[in-house]
Structures are given as C-alpha cells and as structure tokens.
Amino acid sequence: MDYGHPLRFGVLLTPGEPAGPGALEDLMDLARLSEELGYDLVAFSGGPAQADPWTLASWAAGRTSRVRLLAAPAPDGNPAVLARAAASLDLLADGRVDLALAPARDAGAVGEAIDVIRGMWSASERSPLYVEGKHHRVAGADRGPAPARTVPLWIDGADPALLRLAGQKADGWTSPRALGTPPASPGDTAVEEAAGPEAAPAAAGLATEGPAADRSGADGAWLGELVAAQDVIDAAAAEAGRDPREIRRLARIAGRFTPARGGFLAGPPEKWIADLLPLVVDAGFATFVLEAGDPETLRRFAAEVVPALRTAVGRERRARGVVESAPARSAFVRSKRREGIDYDAVPASLAATAVEPGDAAYARVRSTYLRGGSPGLVLRPGTPAEVGEAIRFARTQPVKLSIRSGGHGISGRSTNNGGIVIDVSRLNTIEVLDKETRRVRIGPGARWSDVAAALAPYGWALSSGDYGGVGVGGLATAGGIGWLVREHGLTIDHMRAVEMVLADGSQVRADEHDNPELFWGVRGAGANFGIVTSFEFEVDEVGDVGFAQFVLDATDTADFLERWGAAMEAAPRDVTSAVILGRPRPGQPLIAQMMAVVDSDDADTIVSRLQPLAATAPLMDYSIQVLPYAAVMHVPPGTHDAQGEPVTRAALADHLTPELSAAAARLVRSGLTYFFHIRSVGGAASDVAPDATAYAGRSANFQLVAFGHNRRDLDPAWDALLPHFSGQYINFETDRRPERVREAYPGDTLRRLRALKRRYDPGKVFRDNFAIDPAEDDVTPGAAAG
Structure with missing residues (x-):
C-alpha cells in the first residue's frame, strides 16, 4: 500500500474565540513559524470562531514565501468563480496553493465542480468553456486565468462515492477525521492522561466526520479501515485508466507529547514515530497535517518527529524495495x-x-x-x-x-x-559586485526593465535595447542596440565575463583570460555554444535623460529617411533615436513616429539635440520629458500569448543613402510591411574593431527591420534592398536561409566561429538560432553582403 511518495508535513491552524485582530495575528505568527520550522503545508479551519478558512489562507499567502497553503473554500460556491479565485491566489502566492473540496452535496456535484474548475484553468484552450451538468452549468465562459502551476485538488470525505471520485478525478484524498490523542484543553493539568476523543477540535476548514479518533487499540482494525478506503480509491483509479500513484493521501493527526506512552500519538517522540510508520508503509499516507495551536508542539514535532520518521520510512522502504518518487503525472497530463x-x-x-x-x-x-x-x-x-x-x-x-x-x-x-x-527565466538575479568599478552580475532570465530599476539607485545604467520587457540572455549574446548605444556602445561592449553551460552540460567561465576565444564568440554569437547562466558587466554612470516622442508627416518618405539619417550621423553621441513607419492609408498622410533619448538632464541641451531631428519632416505632434532611464525602460511584467509566426527581415546599413532611402520608401508604400523600424547605431559602437567580438557590424549607423504577413510576398521586395546593406542583426531576423548567417558573420569571423562550434558543439545541439555549421571550413567568396 506504500505509494513511495516523499513525506510531507503540515499544520492545521484553528483560530480561537473571539476571532479578533489579535487572535488572527497570532494565527499568522504560527503560519510564519511553521514555514521557519520547515513544514511543507499550512491549512486553516474556521474553528469555534467560524473564521473563513479561504480568507485566512489568502492572508497567509502575503505573510509567507515558501510554505504551501491548503485552501478550503465554502462547499456550495460557484466552481467557475472558485476557479478564478484559486488561480488568482496561486499567482499571487507564486504557485503555492492546494485546493480542498469539502462537499456539502453529493459526489456528483463535486465531480462536476472539478470539471468546471479544470476547464476554467485550461487557458491554453482558446475556445470558451461549456459544461452542461446536473448540478453546475457553464455557458461559454472565458477560460482563465491559469494558475502559476497545476493546483492539486483534494477530496475530503469517507463516503464510498467520494472515495471513488477521488480515484477517478482528484489529485489527493484527505482522511475525514484526525487520528490520534487530542491535545489537552487550556488549563488541563492532567497532561499524562490521554484525553478522550470528544476533546478534539473539529477541522472546519476541511470536511469532517466527527472528532479525532483515539487509535489506542492494538487490534489494528482502524488501520484496516484506512487500507479499505485506499483500495476503493485505487480500484476507481484503475477503472479510469489512472495510476493510483497519481493520488496523494493526507492524514490529519492530533497528539500529545507526554513522558509515558498513552494512546495513539500520545507519548514521547519515539512513540509518535512508531504510531505513524504503519500509516506510511501499510496504509499509503505520505502527507501528515498536525492539528496544533501552540508553538512548542510545532517545534517538537518538527525537530524530534519529522527527521526521525523520514529515516524510519526510508529504512523500511529500502527493506521492502519501495522506490521513493513524486506522485505520478495525472492521466489527463499524460494524454x-x-x-x-x-x-x-x-x-x-x-x-x-x-x-x-x-x-x-x-x-x-x-x-x-x-x-x-x-x-x-x-x-x-x-x-x-x-x-x-x-x-x-x-x-x-x-x-x-x-x-x-x-x-x-x-x-x-x-x-x-x-x-x-x-x-532560464528563473535565473534572474541582479547583483552589484563592485561599486568602485561599477561591476554587476546579471542572470539571463532578468528583464532589462528590472535591470534598469536595480541600477537606478546607484546612478548607473546599461545600454540594453529599447524595450524593457526583453530578457537579458537573448539580447546580451547577440549585440544589444539600445537607447544609449551611440554614447556607450552595444550591450556586449560592457560584458566582462560570462558563466555558461556548454553542449555537454559542463560549466565554464569565459573572459579575456579564461577561454578568451569562447568569450569572443559569445559576444555576438553566444547562442551557438551554450547557455549563459550569468553575465558580468561594467555599467555606466547615467542620470536622468531626455525622452522625446515625435509624430511626423513622412508622406515624402524617401526624403524624410535621407534627412533623418543625415541628422543622426551628424548628431552628438549623447542622442540616439529610432523611427517607425506604419502601413500607408488611402487619402491620409504617411505617419512616422520618432522616439529619441538624450543622455542629459539639461533642458537646453535636450532641445538643441532634438531640433535637427524634429526638422526632418513636418511636425504634427511631440512630447519631451526628463525621466530616469529606468522610467524609459519600465515595462510591467505580462504574459506572452502570441498566435501565428512572425515574418521579419532585418539588416544593418552604414548610411541611409538616397538609393536605400528610395528603396525603403517603395517597400513601405507597397503595403507589404505593417511595421518598418529603423534604429540609429554608430557612435561608440563603431569605435570597437570589427574583429574584437563576433558581432561584426561595427561600421553600421543604422539597423532596419521590416514586419510582414508572409515571406512569399516580403522576400522578393526585401531582397531588392540587399545591395544597400552592410550586415545583419540576428535578433530581428526570421529568415532561415544560410545567406543570413554569412551576412551576420562575414569572412574571418565565420571561420573563427566554425572552429569554436567544432570545439564546443560539434553535434549541433544548439542549432535553432542562426546556427553555425561546424562542417563547413570556408566562406564562399563574395557571399557576405556588402
């Protein structure tokens, strides 16, 4: 009957009367103490005060950070509403919620509720939810939100129909009454005697079928009852095509630490261990929730029972050949x-x-x-x-x-x-290593918005793209063209070291001294060689900046692009700007949106830098602000839920020549692009030698990208512009043709990268992002653009 599940331990907390702020605050103190003591789970009951367990669990979510929360809502609630509430709480609690269904009606109603709840959580299915049941009806509800992780659903009850339902659909089953000798009542001095069953508090947060059961008898009948219940669950699981190991089994326990042995769970810690061991290895329980309201019992159980019981269970499992493993994935997930x-x-x-x-x-x-x-x-x-x-x-x-x-x-x-x-989004730490040298360590899963916010208190910033929602890892291994690029260079130009995992799973450090050739390749082609797990950067001193947005009449598109390009090349390095052109509309002027950042907080300097840019086309509207760089980069976290596949074409260009400007204008006017974006580069980015990093496009003053609906139409139009380009910026390109690789890495750069690929990833484990082919030795003459 031992399912091999890892042991977990929890606490059931019950507020006393009166349930005033002080008593409830004491309850939260116990919840925090439970987390500090290493308990895995905290559940709440209403108790004699009839406080709402769901509210208590929600409160505890904000007072704890690790421990799981077993939330028990009112049994007659609307399951669709419950699904949204549970998912919201799970998101706020960072995936720490379990849901206990304590039925007030028959098992059929609970089964339908499970269907509704799981249907609401299936947010990856874009169709509305319809459920036509006897007890619950949902007529086209929008699904979601999805919880942070799959929230386990527990069935609480011993009715045979509920046991069968637990086997058919639930993630866990909870024994309906607490096992053990109830704690002494306050003021009771007869601590050596086992209290009678009538002294146990009802666990109102979970469905109960009476008070705690004093299992002091030696005939083992009570153990047989639990095994029989497990048999019903297992049989129903098998009939439903499920593995019984999918279902966790939870026993609520209540006991008293006494010098002498008393009833079940009454005596010194070794007596508790002897009593609980059969529940694991003979009755299939692996989660135990202790009903206790005093800190001393919580401490003693955590320190003297939990580790010793783990040892005893491990020893017994080894003797019986039981392999410990997490609960099996559900049949639904496997399907x-x-x-x-x-x-x-x-x-x-x-x-x-x-x-x-x-x-x-x-x-x-x-x-x-x-x-x-x-x-x-x-x-x-x-x-x-x-x-x-x-x-x-x-x-x-x-x-x-x-x-x-x-x-x-x-x-x-x-x-x-x-x-x-x-x-690698969980690898998102941001750490200051040395204030004197402005050296920081950043995880690849951090977002640039978070990086900017973390550096702002020091008066620092790192040129890092133009949108704060971008992750560090992808941008920092490809280049990094951002709002400070012309004054401070690319993101990769500030990189001083990386820690990374290679294709064979080994970990290495690369910098100018250790693995210098790998460090060279990471700066521009890093996705070919491994996964960077941390970056070390030397950041810049940056205060408030001028941030401007212009709306311009770009009807004369070629003239506007040529004038803006010339203005940017002539501009001081402390200004960087970008232009966006949308699809032309009949009878309306073609609108250009221009955004610019000036690395200065002086109003006169900002205005003088922006005036030549504003004069490149008729000005229709504008906004200029002085903001912290972190405010420019700020993007709230959000869920990515795109559909379809992007079609983009990207390139680097040294100049917006009259020929390129005219060709770009024709492309925009054709309507084949719905978003045409040009960002200024040059300046400090061009100070670095082309062979200093794997990013070879150092001569470029502009980076261009066109968004289209399909490659069949966009490719011929874009290919007509290729003679005007000088290279490729890989992060904006979706074209898989090998020419793009040679544009990004021309000549000797590609030869060096192929040698690195042969050394670090000869099997092409990393082959889905502008992959270098290690088998090719030479570059076809004339293949590189420009």
Whole structure:
C-alpha cells in the first residue's frame, strides 16, 4: 500500500474565540513559524470562531514565501468563480496553493465542480468553456486565468462515492477525521492522561466526520479501515485508466507529547514515530497535517518527529524495495504529451518545475511575445547545475530544442512546436559586485526593465535595447542596440565575463583570460555554444535623460529617411533615436513616429539635440520629458500569448543613402510591411574593431527591420534592398536561409566561429538560432553582403 511518495508535513491552524485582530495575528505568527520550522503545508479551519478558512489562507499567502497553503473554500460556491479565485491566489502566492473540496452535496456535484474548475484553468484552450451538468452549468465562459502551476485538488470525505471520485478525478484524498490523542484543553493539568476523543477540535476548514479518533487499540482494525478506503480509491483509479500513484493521501493527526506512552500519538517522540510508520508503509499516507495551536508542539514535532520518521520510512522502504518518487503525472497530463519526448526520463531536479501541454501553467509558457508555440516540454532550471541537466536530457531527445530567456525575441526562436524549450527565466538575479568599478552580475532570465530599476539607485545604467520587457540572455549574446548605444556602445561592449553551460552540460567561465576565444564568440554569437547562466558587466554612470516622442508627416518618405539619417550621423553621441513607419492609408498622410533619448538632464541641451531631428519632416505632434532611464525602460511584467509566426527581415546599413532611402520608401508604400523600424547605431559602437567580438557590424549607423504577413510576398521586395546593406542583426531576423548567417558573420569571423562550434558543439545541439555549421571550413567568396 506504500505509494513511495516523499513525506510531507503540515499544520492545521484553528483560530480561537473571539476571532479578533489579535487572535488572527497570532494565527499568522504560527503560519510564519511553521514555514521557519520547515513544514511543507499550512491549512486553516474556521474553528469555534467560524473564521473563513479561504480568507485566512489568502492572508497567509502575503505573510509567507515558501510554505504551501491548503485552501478550503465554502462547499456550495460557484466552481467557475472558485476557479478564478484559486488561480488568482496561486499567482499571487507564486504557485503555492492546494485546493480542498469539502462537499456539502453529493459526489456528483463535486465531480462536476472539478470539471468546471479544470476547464476554467485550461487557458491554453482558446475556445470558451461549456459544461452542461446536473448540478453546475457553464455557458461559454472565458477560460482563465491559469494558475502559476497545476493546483492539486483534494477530496475530503469517507463516503464510498467520494472515495471513488477521488480515484477517478482528484489529485489527493484527505482522511475525514484526525487520528490520534487530542491535545489537552487550556488549563488541563492532567497532561499524562490521554484525553478522550470528544476533546478534539473539529477541522472546519476541511470536511469532517466527527472528532479525532483515539487509535489506542492494538487490534489494528482502524488501520484496516484506512487500507479499505485506499483500495476503493485505487480500484476507481484503475477503472479510469489512472495510476493510483497519481493520488496523494493526507492524514490529519492530533497528539500529545507526554513522558509515558498513552494512546495513539500520545507519548514521547519515539512513540509518535512508531504510531505513524504503519500509516506510511501499510496504509499509503505520505502527507501528515498536525492539528496544533501552540508553538512548542510545532517545534517538537518538527525537530524530534519529522527527521526521525523520514529515516524510519526510508529504512523500511529500502527493506521492502519501495522506490521513493513524486506522485505520478495525472492521466489527463499524460494524454496531452507529444511524441518523441521521453517524459519519464526528465531529471528529478527538473520535474517539479517542468511544464507539459496538459499543465495549467502551459498557457503562459507555450508562446512568446510574437510567436505562437506548442512545445512538448518546457524545462525551467533554477541553477546552473540544473541547466546542465536540462541540456544533457534535451540532447538525447529527437526533437527541436529552443532556448528562452525573456520570451520577447523578435525572431520567435525561443519556442517551437512539439519540441523542448529550456526556459532560464528563473535565473534572474541582479547583483552589484563592485561599486568602485561599477561591476554587476546579471542572470539571463532578468528583464532589462528590472535591470534598469536595480541600477537606478546607484546612478548607473546599461545600454540594453529599447524595450524593457526583453530578457537579458537573448539580447546580451547577440549585440544589444539600445537607447544609449551611440554614447556607450552595444550591450556586449560592457560584458566582462560570462558563466555558461556548454553542449555537454559542463560549466565554464569565459573572459579575456579564461577561454578568451569562447568569450569572443559569445559576444555576438553566444547562442551557438551554450547557455549563459550569468553575465558580468561594467555599467555606466547615467542620470536622468531626455525622452522625446515625435509624430511626423513622412508622406515624402524617401526624403524624410535621407534627412533623418543625415541628422543622426551628424548628431552628438549623447542622442540616439529610432523611427517607425506604419502601413500607408488611402487619402491620409504617411505617419512616422520618432522616439529619441538624450543622455542629459539639461533642458537646453535636450532641445538643441532634438531640433535637427524634429526638422526632418513636418511636425504634427511631440512630447519631451526628463525621466530616469529606468522610467524609459519600465515595462510591467505580462504574459506572452502570441498566435501565428512572425515574418521579419532585418539588416544593418552604414548610411541611409538616397538609393536605400528610395528603396525603403517603395517597400513601405507597397503595403507589404505593417511595421518598418529603423534604429540609429554608430557612435561608440563603431569605435570597437570589427574583429574584437563576433558581432561584426561595427561600421553600421543604422539597423532596419521590416514586419510582414508572409515571406512569399516580403522576400522578393526585401531582397531588392540587399545591395544597400552592410550586415545583419540576428535578433530581428526570421529568415532561415544560410545567406543570413554569412551576412551576420562575414569572412574571418565565420571561420573563427566554425572552429569554436567544432570545439564546443560539434553535434549541433544548439542549432535553432542562426546556427553555425561546424562542417563547413570556408566562406564562399563574395557571399557576405556588402
């Protein structure tokens, strides 16, 4: 009957009367203490004060950070509303909510409620939810929000119909009454005697069938009752095509620490261990929730019972040949798995945070900012060692591998269909290493908005793209053209070292002294060689900046682009700007949006820098502000839920010549692009030698990208512009043709990168983001653009 589940321990907290602010605050103190003592779970009952357990659990979510919360809502609530509330609480609590369903009606109503709840959480299904049941009806509800992770649903009750329902649909079953000798009442001095069953408090937050059961008898009949209940659950699970190991089993316990042995769970700690061991190895329970309201009992149980019981269970399991493992994935989740992935071989360190298509969290990880995806597995490592395990696992699977930091990447290559995604968003720390040298360490999963906010108190900033929602990892291995680029250079120009995991799963450090050739390649082509787990940058002193937005009449598009390009090349380095052109509309002027940043907080300087830019076309509207750089980069966190696949074409250009400006104007006027974006570069970025990093486009003063609806129409029009370009910026390009690789890495740069690829990734584990082919030795003469 032992299912091999890891042992978990929790506390059931009950407010006393009167349930005033002081008593409830004491309850929160116990919740925090439970977390500090290492308990895994905290549940709440209404108790004699009849406080709402759901409200108490919500309150505790804000007072704790690690411990899981078993929330028990009112039994007669609307399940669709409950699903939204539970998902919202789980999101606020960072994935720490379990949901206990305490039925007030028959099992059929609970079963329908489960269907409604899970249907509401299936936010990855874009169709509305319809449920026509006997007890619950949902007529086209919008699904979502999805919880942070799949919230376990527990069934509480011993009725045979509820036991069968637990086996058919639930994630866990809770024994309906507490087992053990109830704690002494306040003021009771007869602590040596076992209190009678009538002294136990009812656990109002979970459904109960009477007071605690004093299992002091020696005939084992009570153990047989529990085993019989488990048999009913297991039989129902088998009939439903489920593995009984999918279902956790929770026992509520109440006891007293006394010098002498008394009834069940009455005596010294070794007596508790002897009493609880059969519940694990003979009756299948692996989660125990202790009913206790005093700190001393919580401390003694955590210190003297929990570790010794783990040892005893481990010893007994080894003797019986029982292998400890997490509960099996549910039948529903397994039914959504994709072919080609050995899900059972996912390393244990990654399994708890991995997301499969059947998980509630899948809706938030399947797609990126611009590309809809349906990966078969998303791995979310939280340490460099786990990144290594993820790579070693992924390289054994015959499916596509994508790497994701922030999920914004225009190229769309951080998701896929049916493959594996290694998502490093949990590696998001930002740490100041040395204030004197302005050296910082940043994880690849951090967003640039968060980086700017973390550096702002020091008066620092790092040129890092122009949108704060972008993840650090993708941008910082490709280039990094941002609002400070002309004065402070590319993001990669500030990189001083990286820690990364290679294709074989090993960890290395690369800088100018250790693995210098790898460090050269990471700065511009890093996605080809491994996954960076931390970057070290030397940042700049940057205070408030001028941020301007202009609306211009760009009807004479070619003239506007040529004039703006000339103005930018002539501008002081402390100004950087970008232009966006939309689709032309009949009978209306073609609108250009221009944004610019001036690295100064002096109003006269800002205005003088901006005037030549504003004069490049008739000015229709404008706004100029002095803001902290962090405010310019600020983007609130949000869910990426794109559909379809982006089609973009990108390039670098040294100048906006009359010929290029005219050709770009024709492309915009054709209507084949709905978003045409040009960003200024040059300045400090061009001070670096072309061979100093793998980013070779140092001569470029401009970076261009065109967004279209389909490549069939866009490719011929874009290809006509190729003679005017000098290189490629890979983060904005979705074209998979090999010419793009040679544009980004011309001549000797590509030869060096191929040598690095042969050394660090000869098997092409990393091949989905402008992959270098290690088998090719030479560059075809004349293949590089420009």
